[in-house]
Amino acid sequence: MSTTFKIFLVLCAALLVVPFVPGLIYPVFVMKVLCYGLFACAFNLLLGFTGLVSFAHAAFLGSAGYVTGALMIRFGGHPLGMPAAFLAGVAAAALVGFAIGGLAIRRKGIYFAMITLALSQIVYFLAVQFRWTGGEDGLQGIPRGSLFGLDLSTDTTMYYVTLGLFAVGFLFVDRIVHSPFGQILQAVRDNEARATSLGYDTDRFKLIAFVLSAGVAGYAGALKALVFQLVSLNDVSLHTSTEVVLMTLLGGVGTIFGPLVGAALVVGLQNYLATIGDLVTVVIGLIFIVCVSFFRRGFVGEFLHLRRRRSERAVRRKALRPAPETSPAAEPA
Amino acid sequence: MSDCALETEGLTKMFGGFTAVRDVALQVKRHTIHALIGPNGAGKTTVFNLLTKVHRPTGGRILYEGTDITADTPATIARRGIVRSFQISATFPHMSVRDNVRVALQRRLGTQYQFWRSIRSLSVLNERAMELLSEVGLADYAEANAADLSYGRKRTLEIATTLALDPPLLLLDEPTQGMALEDVDRIKQLIRKIAQGRTILMVEHNMSVVSDLCHTITVLQRGEILAQGSYGEVSNDPAVKSAYLGGGHA
Numbered sequence: 216m217s218t219t220f221k222i223f224l225v226l227c228a229a230l231l232v233v234p235f236v237p238g239l240i241y242p243v244f245v246m247k248v249l250c251y252g253l254f255a256c257a258f259n260l261l262l263g264f265t266g267l268v269s270f271a272h273a274a275f276l277g278s279a280g281y282v283t284g285a286l287m288i289r290f291g292g293h294p295l296g297m298p299a300a301f302l303a304g305v306a307a308a309a310l311v312g313f314a315i316g317g318l319a320i321r322r323k324g325i326y327f328a329m330i331t332l333a334l335s336q337i338v339y340f341l342a343v344q345f346r347w348t349g350g351e352d353g354l355q356g357i358p359r360g361s362l363f364g365l366d367l368s369t370d371t372t373m374y375y376v377t378l379g380l381f382a383v384g385f386l387f388v389d390r391i392v393h394s395p396f397g398q399i400l401q402a403v404r405d406n407e408a409r410a411t412s413l414g415y416d417t418d419r420f421k422l423i424a425f426v427l428s429a430g431v432a433g434y435a436g437a438l439k440a441l442v443f444q445l446v447s448l449n450d451v452s453l454h455t456s457t458e459v460v461l462m463t464l465l466g467g468v469g470t471i472f473g474p475l476v477g478a479a480l481v482v483g484l485q486n487y488l489a490t491i492g493d494l495v496t497v498v499i500g501l502i503f504i505v506c507v508s509f510f511r512r513g514f515v516g517e518f519l520h521l522r523r524r525r526s527e528r529a530v531r532r533k534a535l536r537p538a539p540e541t542s543p544a545a546e547p548a
Numbered sequence: 549m550s551d552c553a554l555e556t557e558g559l560t561k562m563f564g565g566f567t568a569v570r571d572v573a574l575q576v577k578r579h580t581i582h583a584l585i586g587p588n589g590a591g592k593t594t595v596f597n598l599l600t601k602v603h604r605p606t607g608g609r610i611l612y613e614g615t616d617i618t619a620d621t622p623a624t625i626a627r628r629g630i631v632r633s634f635q636i637s638a639t640f641p642h643m644s645v646r647d648n649v650r651v652a653l654q655r656r657l658g659t660q661y662q663f664w665r666s667i668r669s670l671s672v673l674n675e676r677a678m679e680l681l682s683e684v685g686l687a688d689y690a691e692a693n694a695a696d697l698s699y700g701r702k703r704t705l706e707i708a709t710t711l712a713l714d715p716p717l718l719l720l721d722e723p724t725q726g727m728a729l730e731d732v733d734r735i736k737q738l739i740r741k742i743a744q745g746r747t748i749l750m751v752e753h754n755m756s757v758v759s760d761l762c763h764t765i766t767v768l769q770r771g772e773i774l775a776q777g778s779y780g781e782v783s784n785d786p787a788v789k790s791a792y793l794g795g796g797h798a
Contacts, residue, residue: 395654398654399654409639413652414626
């Protein structure tokens with residue numbers, strides 16, 4: 216069993232008891248963290264493991280939310296309504312990802328990022344214009360429906376379903392990273408020209424990674440729509456796209472758990488400092504500045520770096536240490 | 549079929565109004581080491597970039613084993629068996645030395661798009677990867693990060709990675725560029741070793757490397773072929789001498 220999997224099991228075990236201590240930590244808050252955490256994992260798949268900066272991730276989160284929400288409002292009563300609407304949301308996000316990614320990967324670096332930004336603004340515009348998205352009002356009062364006969368309307372049931380879906384999503388991302396495909400992605404990130412010279416069509420790998428990332432972001436968006444029974448323009452806004460960048464960088468880009476830590480931090484600050492109003496943005500901004508100035512690898516990234524450095528030093532010390540008790544005694548003065 | 553592995557006919561490249569390469573007819577014989585030399589600005593790198601598909605030729609054709617590959621993409625020619633090296637060392641810095649080689653081996657498995665499979669499915673390649681690393685003398689560094697290797701070792705790793713593809717034709721871009729003397733000797737021996745049963749075309753500045761290794765030498769000047777032949781023939785050619793020494797302008 217890998218270390219990642221062990222840590223993940225401990226995390227899930229801890230999260231299982233949350234509904235029993237509502238005084239300590241509020242389950243709805245944890246569900247929000249899980250949704251954003253998964254969203255950030257999806258983003259990290261692209262930034263951390265493929266080396267692409269996207270400003271379109273809110274478009275995936277939001278379009279999945281809208282599709283799932285709109286379908287639930289119409290067919291939520293059907294016994295298979297929830298899984299069908301959920302999957303339709305994920306498929307919609309992957310499709311939007313295919314369209315945006317397919318256009319953007321023709322360019323590199325900042326131009327790539329700008330194209331994703333422009334195209335995601337079109338998605339925002341459509342969300343305002345369409346009638347089925349509710350325009351300025353968004354979709355409200357989305358029914359949660361039921362999953363295999365399990366009524367999701369109570370928060371506790373929804374909590375466990377959310378935790379289960381989160382685990383599936385997280386392990387899916389972890390598998391992509393640690394797969395034959397993930398290995399080539401890493402090669403493309405490290406040295407694209409070299410990967411090409413070895414015979415890999417790097418654009419194809421980038422596009423598949425983009426669609427997978429969009430799909431997982433949509434998975435988080437569909438889940439979020441069900442948890443909060445609400446989808447709003449904020450979900451497709453540029454603000455959300457930049458927030459996920461922030462979460463990923465704070466937690467540690469290119470690490471498996473970093474995005475979760477970053478999401479917990481940002482959502483936590485927004486939640487617990489809600490009383491100070493707009494100043495939350497200032498606090499998060501300051502934390503971000505401190506982060507990029509002093510520990511650029513993010514929380515998890517710095518931790519892993521320190522640990523690696525320490526083990527390297529231990530190895531070196533062992534190698535340098537002379538055989539025991541053979542050091543020559545000091546000459547008497 | 550001719551005895552050429554790689555051939556160009558009337559290869560021409562213009563950048564705007566400037567002709568960088570004009571009507572180059574190159575014949576690289578199978579199982580030989582062929583060098584492309586010439587003073588700065590002669591068009592060596594442009595020819596190299598045309599062969600490796602970085603640039604599209606303005607005119608002419610490129611044939612590999614008789615097949616026209618002029619319109620291929622860089623990834624396609626690699627799959628045909630033409631693998632290039634780079635002027636600066638080209639490794640995957642954040643991967644282990646072994647994984648660098650394994651990335652190249654992986655294409656043979658055909659699982660490169662399988663994102664649902666475990667990475668453990670690649671373990672079957674470890675043995676071959678270690679074999680290749682021993683062959684070039686890097687087995688002791690298998691677990692190290694490629695970024696932590698010295699410059700000479702990075703270039704060695706690059707060669708091991710290239711060998712993993714077992715390519716019939718190697719295109720080397722200044723393989724000894726920026727190397728210390730003892731490293732140059734090591735790379736020279738390595739090139740001689742890997743040339744067994746392969747065709748190699750290299751762009752190289754270091755004349756000791758060219759004279760020791762290469763069977764045929766093509767000298768370029770101002771984008772055109774100035775001379776062609778063995779080192780002895782080429783080095784005694786008056787046109788080549790004047791091109792390198794500046795001739796009457798010196």
